[in-house]
Amino acid sequence: MHFKGLFTQFSQRRVVWTFSLLILGLVLGLLATLFHPAIKPVKVLANDPLLKPYVEDLKNRVKNDLKGKVPEDYIEEVFSSPELAYLPNLMIKRLTWKETKLPYHQFLENQRIERARNFLQENLTFLEELEKIFGVDKEVIVGIFLVETNLGQNTGKFPVFNVFFSLTLSGNKDLLKNFVYDENLSLDDERNSNIIAKRSNWAYNELLYFLTICYQNKWDPFSIRGSIFGAFGYPQFVPKSYVIYGYDWDGDGKVDLFKMEDALASIANYLKKEGYNLNGTLEQKKSVIMKYNISEPYANTVLAIAEKLKKTDQEVSSQTEQKEQENKDEPKNR
Template identity: 70%
Template sequence: MRIIVFFIFLIFLIKPFKIYANEPFLAPYIENLKIKVKEDLKNKVPEDYIENIFSSPQLTYLPNIMIKSLTWKEEKLPYYQFLEKERIERAKAFLEENKTLLEDIEFVFGVEKEIIVAIFLVETDLGRKTGNFPVINVFYSLALSGEKELFEKFINNSEISLDDGNTKKRWEKRSNWGYKELLYFIEIAYLNNWDPFSIKGSIFGAFGFPQFVPKSYLIYGYDWDKDEKIDLYSIPDSLASIANYLKKEGYKKEESLEYKKRIIMKYNISEPYANTVLAIAENLKN
């Protein structure tokens, strides 16, 4: 018993990046989460599918995901890199190579092809960088971090304190959001017959070429090539999904740049992001 307690103490002390689901101290938290997921996905996803997820050795708790989420500084991201000559040239080449497809998508959705390619460039460097985090582990970690007793073990001596009212509100909001996205992802994985641990994405769970979270996949994902599946790792479906997102949020080609910026900020709530997308698009038109 003393060995187990000492081992748990060491785990908390070093603040590990990964804690596998078979760690004994996680068991009650995982069990509570599993019961809740089964109840909320009742009649949508079979219980044995959910059981297999929660008993998988690949299920991993990443407490640093929530810590990163609470300390993220969007305005400090180096968006200027996407305006470098080499990237603009690659984006122009991509636009030319896919001109017919992009013109067709622009016609259907009313979103300029340059805006679509600009978002594709910023999100994943034209598909080169889609992320290395198993999406299910990201949302599982955010949801599990909603357990105050558990999460506080990993924020000792850090800049985060749940005694701070604003931090606590953001922590609760991120945990609730992560739990809902976990439900969406499990349902999507089941319906698409995916290995739920095979889908990799960003540190905050966005995946595919357009970097959609699961809810966005359900709302904005578009099957452009009509193969009866939405594949966010396919160029046609991805570009159409980006355009569909903007159209559904109210994008109009004839509107002002300020109006377009507000719509693009619904794709990513960041003014530097939206300004960069518009600047790239302008470069692509020239």
């Protein structure tokens, strides 16, 4: 009994100590989250005193470059919106982005290929018409649709205007450095400096396109959501691509990339305008798909999906023919 009592007391104390250490760990973790400099802000409102001069300069620059295209009061309204926010992590994410590390293999899983095959069969007449008119393999169109947005299920959660606004502002390294806490990430590194300058200039031009599109279509600029780098809709077009390659399939006078018909016709139109040839070699097709997304793993994945879809179609046709032949050969009951 004496030893049992000692053992019970020891066990109870161990439980208390374990629980106390757990609570202490949680408290320290919370304090680290609150005060550790490696925790980066996700969003900064545009009226933040640090941002104000940068936002004002950008707004005036936009007004000047869109003079005669978009009214100044419209631009003023957009830049005064409480929804306008700076997302510094977008440029930081771009500096560490590794396209080759993306999990493209997931799109070749049987379940996704089966969904793509079902989609192709359900929309076969429409897709065959696209193939005929644009000269683009219907399976490639579906492959891009699958990889870009998982057949329309994942179109992005970032306000497109804020994406281009943020990437543009991040071209000011004096501003961006306030939000970089990784000691191993230098904004003055030649590679990073080049990426920042190039991406910022690109984003500014896309911002101009996007504002113009929103004004013309009477869109709320903050209601359109897309990827972390500003691509939106089922085909994940950036604004310039929307202007150049967007296709009004249903003839309602507007290109709506969140409508399947307009979206898939726009994908086909993009590939056609960039030189896609239905009878071209695999390498020729790959080179055009890489214009859609400058990534070899991306292009290889799209072509692999298309090949699987074609094989599936051939297998289905073969099975159908075999079944019909068996029915013909089967002796009739007398």
